[in-house]
Amino acid sequence: MSSYTHRSGPDIHRSHHGRGNNMASTSRTLAPQDESGIAGALEGIVTKTDVVAEAIRSGNHKDVVLVRGGSATGCAAAVNASSAGGEPANAGCGVPTLQQMISQVGGSQPGIPQEKLPEFTSVPANATKWARRGGWLLVKINTRYLIAGDARETGWVCLKNAPLVSASFLPHPNPLTAEEGKAFLNAD
Secondary structure, eight states: OBOOOOOSSSOOOOOBOOTTOOGGGHHHHOOOSSHHHHHHHHHTTSOOHHHHHHHHHHSOOOEEEEEEEEEHHHHHHHHHHTBTTSSOOOTTOOOOOHHHHHHHHHOOBTTBOOOOOOEEESOHHHHHHHHTTEEEEEEEEEGGGOEEOOTTTTEEEOOTTOBOSEEEEEEOSSOOOOOTTOOOTTOO
């Protein structure tokens, strides 16, 4: 089943065993020492943007590998629940609505409370600033659960209970800590 493991060394490893998972090779092949090295190593693992976009556009859904940065706690919840946002996984959850995606990407809007949803990227360097809060969440997820998100971030939004095929948490080598009494921006 799944388990959250916090590593102390810089190697990237699998912490959730999923079906059809080829992410196990990450533990043997990647050992970067800094965030740019980790982001560069992830470039060879994460599914390219055009492949994700085509699968969604065509309806020929497939499992893709995406990444996001987040807190160790938030990433652990996703790994342990086998869902994008740490809630009980629901294979029938579907894709976020356009309004949910706009709320996630655009933030709060007058009179409409913001709905925070998991947003992954197909460009690992885009996840780095968020990974400074704890680390990277590397997932394999089916495109049937994704909608295009933030164009600048090459984002892909899904519901919190979207099931993951597999997931790994990669701790940041030098995570930031929030100032006392202050939260991180866009914290999960």
